[in-house]
Amino acid sequence: MSHSSITIRQAIIEEVCANHVKLANCNEVIDFDYLILALGQSRGGPIGVGASTKNDYVKDLNKHHKDITSAKSIVVVGGGAVGIEMASDIKCDFPEKDVTLIHSRPLPIPGPFKDEFRQETIRILKEDIGVNVILGERVVNDHSENALTTTSQRKIAADWVINCLGTASKASIIKLPSSTDNPIFSPAGIRISKTMQINDPKYQHIFAVGDICDSNIMKLAGIAMYGGCMAAKNLSALITSAQGESPELEKFPDFPSKLLLLMGKNHFIFQLGDEVWEREKTREFVHEDMGLELCMNALAIRDFPKPETTL
Secondary structure: OOOOOOOOOOOOEEEOOOEEEOOOOOOOOOEEEOOOEEEOEEEEOOOOOOOOHHHHHHHHHHHHHHHHOOEEEEEEEEHHHHHHHHHHHHHHHOOOEEEEEEOOOOOOOOOOOOOHHHHHHHHHHHHHHOOOOEEEOOOOOOOOOEEEOOOOOOEEEEEEEOOOOOHHHHHHHHHOOOOOOOOEEEOOOOOOOOOOOEEHHHOEEEEEEHHHEEOOOOHHHHHHHHHHHHHHHHHHHHHOOOOOOOOOOOOOOOOEEEEEEEOOOOEEEEEEEOOOOOOHHOOOOOOOOHHHHHHHHHOOOOOOOOOOOOO
């Protein structure tokens, strides 16, 4: 990222308009000919990054770590992939803690996955890891007096509660009025075409990749990275094409649905398409550092914290 043609600005975005981006707190405007939106979705800590500087982020991590170590009972609300991995990681690293996962539906993991996959996930949580699993119930009161109450009036001890109930949209900062009858944003994100361009004839110079996109496939890091590469190729094709020429752009392929759950360092389950893989076959894709080094290498970043590093 240190190439002379690349300028990096660390700033908070106030507005994204058709031909410029406005930065917060300084009223600065950056004009553009082309734009790639890779804003993701907002998640609060500790499951997301709320800080805007490294120092604040490290402070947040230390605080969350102290919250975990000082709590005897921890409740994770939400049985999606994030909630399951969070509950598993805490229980595996702090086996003395009483960890409970609460999910409103009869089975965890929304999306196009087999009940076999979901049932085995529950079994691993309960039998192999020791997480208390409560399904088909919602939390009906605010966290008070170190306890939660569910819809069945069950009282759950909770010194610390982690909400894993989805993400918040970035729609409020995207000031792009639709030129058609369809809005730019759907509840699932910004509407894009197979070429990663915003699905509106007025904004073919704007691309979107990653979790901010309205996509019918799982929102995963690998999918986001693939979309980023495709957006870059297509943007380059538009720039280098002859005046008046409409280049043929690449289209995002129809990948099979997949999900790899890393539940602590020693437990995992993988579904690819319609197949739930055997444990030993899945192990081939699970590394000691849970794939951290692979991700860093893919991003051309060589300096990363080793697994034994502690805060």
